[in-house]
Amino acid sequence: xxxxxxxxxxxxxxxxxxxxxxxxxxxxxxxxxxxxxxxxxxxxxxxxxxxxxxxxxxxxxxxxxxxxxxxxxxxxxxxxxxxxxxxxxxxxxxxxxxxxxxxxxxxxxxxxxxxxxxxxxxxxxxxxxxxxxxxxxxxxxxxxxxxxxxxxxxxxxxxxxxxxxxxxxxxxxxxxxxxxxxxxxxxxxxxxxxxxxxxxxxxxxxxxxxxxxxxxxxxxxxxxxxxxxxxxxxxxxxxxxxxxxxxxxxxxxxxxxxxxxxxxx
Amino acid sequence: xxxxxxxxxxxxxxxxxxxxxxxxxxxxxxxxxxxxxxxxxxxxxxxxxxxxxxxxxxxxxxxxxxxxxxxxxxxxxxxxxxxxxxxxxxxxxxxxxxxxxxxxxxxxxxxxxxxxxxxxxxxxxxxxxxxxxxxxxxxxxxxxxxxxxxxxxxxxxxxxxxxxxxxxxxxxxxxxxxxxxxxxxxxxxxxxxxxxxxxxxxxxxxxxxxx
Numbered sequence: 001x002x003x004x005x006x007x008x009x010x011x012x013x014x015x016x017x018x019x020x021x022x023x024x025x026x027x028x029x030x031x032x033x034x035x036x037x038x039x040x041x042x043x044x045x046x047x048x049x050x051x052x053x054x055x056x057x058x059x060x061x062x063x064x065x066x067x068x069x070x071x072x073x074x075x076x077x078x079x080x081x082x083x084x085x086x087x088x089x090x091x092x093x094x095x096x097x098x099x100x101x102x103x104x105x106x107x108x109x110x111x112x113x114x115x116x117x118x119x120x121x122x123x124x125x126x127x128x129x130x131x132x133x134x135x136x137x138x139x140x141x142x143x144x145x146x147x148x149x150x151x152x153x154x155x156x157x158x159x160x161x162x163x164x165x166x167x168x169x170x171x172x173x174x175x176x177x178x179x180x181x182x183x184x185x186x187x188x189x190x191x192x193x194x195x196x197x198x199x200x201x202x203x204x205x206x207x208x209x210x211x212x213x214x215x216x217x218x219x220x221x222x223x224x225x226x227x228x229x230x231x232x233x234x235x236x237x238x239x240x241x242x243x244x245x246x247x248x249x250x251x252x253x254x255x256x257x258x259x260x261x262x263x264x265x
Numbered sequence: 266x267x268x269x270x271x272x273x274x275x276x277x278x279x280x281x282x283x284x285x286x287x288x289x290x291x292x293x294x295x296x297x298x299x300x301x302x303x304x305x306x307x308x309x310x311x312x313x314x315x316x317x318x319x320x321x322x323x324x325x326x327x328x329x330x331x332x333x334x335x336x337x338x339x340x341x342x343x344x345x346x347x348x349x350x351x352x353x354x355x356x357x358x359x360x361x362x363x364x365x366x367x368x369x370x371x372x373x374x375x376x377x378x379x380x381x382x383x384x385x386x387x388x389x390x391x392x393x394x395x396x397x398x399x400x401x402x403x404x405x406x407x408x409x410x411x412x413x414x415x416x417x418x419x420x421x422x423x424x425x426x427x428x429x430x431x432x433x434x435x436x437x438x439x440x441x442x443x444x445x446x447x448x449x450x451x452x453x454x455x456x457x458x459x460x461x462x463x464x465x466x467x468x469x470x471x472x473x474x475x476x
Contacts, residue, residue, distance in 0.1 A: 011444065013476050048416040077416040101365075128365040128389055164368060167324035202324030202372075 001238040002191065002224035003160075004073050004094070005039030007189035008060065010048040019046050019056055024063055031064040032126075037229040038262070041094050042068055044085070045075035056079040059113065062086040073120070073226075079107045086115040094118045096226075100125035100143050107155075109150055118156035120193060121147065129162060131234060132171075136161045144187050157190040158224055159183055165201035166209065173199065173213065177220050184221025193224035215241050232264040239263065268296075276309025277316075279329035281336045288337040291313040298341045299349055300398065303449065306337045307353075310379035318378075318464040320375035327463075331379045352383040354474035357399050357437075359387035361420035366413035369443060373409060375471055376463035379432035382407075393420070398438065400433050406474045409466065412443040412455070421446075423452040438473040440466060 005247075007030055010016040018026040027170075031042050044060040053076065061072055065088075074085040075096035077088055086093055097120040098108040112119050123130055123139040130136040140159045142250045149159055161179045164172050180192055199213045200206035211234050215223060229235055241256040257263050266274070268306035272287040285305070302372050309432050313330045316322040322330075326457050367389045374386045385403050387395065400408060408428075410445050421441050428434040441451050442460040458474070460466035 050415050050418065050445075050450075053415070077414045124365060129367065165324065168328065168368060168372070170325075202325055202366075203318075238460075 001218065001242050002040045002193070003226065003229050003235070003238070004041040004043050004054055004096075004193065004226040005034035005229045006195075006226050007034055007230070008064065009045040009075075009230060010056075010107050012062055016046075016048055019060065020052075021051065022059060027060065027063050028067045028139045031068050033148070034229045035068045035070050037232075038235055039070060039229040040073055040224075043073040043075050043096065043226060045096075047076055047078070047081075054084040057081045057085040058088045061085045063208065064091060074117075074240070076137060079111070083111055084107070084109055086117060089115070090119040092116060092118060094120065094158065096120040097122045098147070099123075100124055100139050100146075101133070105146070106141075109147075109152075112152060112156075113150075117133070118158065119147070120158045125161050127182050129177075131175075133175045133182065134237040136176070137182045140183050140185065143192055144183075154187065154189045155191070158193040159187075160193050160195065163194045163198040165203075166199055168203040173216075177234075180217055180222050181220040192222050192226050193226060194222065196225045196227045197220065206230065207233065211237055214238055218245060219244070223228060232262075236263045236265075268294075268445055269301075269308065272301070272305035273309035273312065276306060276330055276337070277312050279326060279333050281329070282335045283469075284333040285336040286341055287450065288340040292340060292344060294405060298344045300343050302338070305336045307342075307379075308332050309380040310381070312465055313379065314464045318462075327372075327379070328375065331375050333444045334379055342382045353381040354385045354407065354470065355403055356407040356409055356470055357385045357387060357403050357405040357406040359396065359398070359399075360389040360412070360413075360443075361417055361424055362390060362392050362418035363420055364412045364414055365389050365441075366390060366443075367411075369413065370409075370411040373411070373442065373460070373463045373466045376467050377409075379410045380467040380471065382470060386434045391423040396424050397427050397431045397433065400437055401431070406437045408437045410441045410462075412441075412446060418443075418450065419422045421456070423469060425455055439459065440469050442466060442472075 009017050020200055046056040049056050071091050071183050072217050073094040073096050085224050095117045099122045123136045125139050161176050197210050200209035213265040215237055242248050243251050275283045317327050359375050373383045378384045387399055398443050412418050440456040440458045440460050441456045446458045458469050
């Protein structure tokens with residue numbers, strides 16, 4: 001399971017003032033905690049700052065990279081901010097995100113090539129958000145075909161089938177699971193990620209739904225998620241699921257996690 | 266429990282068929298349709314809105330309550346007297362140009378309908394001109410603009426400017442919402458108000474129409 005740690009995001013209450021005030025210690029601690037908890041990427045997002053965003057994103061990349069070894073996931077709808085963040089990043093970054101919307105695709109692709117970055121590919125196009133499994137598979141397929149034809153390796157593509165709340169559509173959970181399986185089967189080697197906690201929006205005890213859904217989705221081919229690595233329970237479930245799905249030879253990772261007291265029952 | 270309380274309770278607990286039946290009972294007893302709406306159906310949805318805001322009710326429960334309210338409306342609405350309106354006012358709503366994210370907007374539209382407003386949902390990715398045309402056509406009291414992306418927030422400002430140029434800016438109260446939108450931003454672009462969620466938008470819309 002490739003975990004993209006989601007906590008450095010200015011839409012979270014405590015984080016926005018920390019970024020505005022350039023609080024190095026707060027941001028670096030939040031980054032280190034996530035890395036120690038097992039995050040494979042640290043997401044940085046300061047989209048709520050709008051006018052100041054490109055500058056703040058560059059600062060975040062520099063500040064976080066001073067203290068962690070894992071690469072960053074540079075997260076913004078704003079191409080200018082992405083460019084600033086990518087230019088500051090050392091090593092191979094993950095860009096969040098490209099879509100099949102015509103303008104967005106054309107703006108982001110050259111950046112990926114210039115900076116040799118991996119990319120989260122959101123399954124939406126100019127016709128809007130996907131409604132069902134077929135929409136998701138159709139748009140994801142187009143994105144994967146276009147990206148690989150444009151020189152991006154399959155291993156550098158993280159398809160996001162777009163999680164929408166189960167609370168507004170009871171079939172949503174199934175649509176997404178079916179889409180994950182179809183994409184994973186059709187394109188062996190592509191990564192499939194998602195903004196996991198969207199599934200539980202508007203419902204009580206959200207963590208329980210997130211925990212159940214990560215297991216269900218992994219069984220269908222999800223191999224990454226943008227989530228909270230400090231949630232011990234969900235991290236434990238992801239580690240256990242990888243072992244049960246045959247992604248952990250000799251259960252080595254599971255045993256190691258148990259011995260280092262990282263598993264919660 | 267009065268008949269009005271009974272129908273409000275049935276709306277709150279999301280009993281679709283029962284709401285329809287109770288509305289029919291009241292009609293048969295000769296109760297005025299507008300009263301059934303106001304004292305029964307909308308009164309129930311008011312409680313739903315308040316409980317939603319207090320985290321005592323959740324999105325799927327609100328959906329089924331709204332569906333129940335509509336079951337009652339279907340019975341009562343055709344019987345409204347000429348000139349008698351069932352609606353608390355009209356709201357035109359949509360996501361701004363370039364923004365295709367509509368979950369939040371849909372929830373807000375649903376809550377507004379629940380509160381008795383006539384909602385004209387224009388959909389997603391609407392140009393400033395489309396909003397201007399809709400304001401001219403539907404003559405709403407309230408216009409709701411939604412954006413989820415920070416990159417589409419400037420389109421809110423463009424839309425407000427276009428309404429001004431078209432001379433219809435002062436005909437409507439404009440409220441804006443969406444995850445990255447803040448009170449400060451709303452003030453900056455000259456929107457009338459900022460709504461943090463569906464429940465807040467309902468309260469605002471009520472204020473606007475003086476209901």
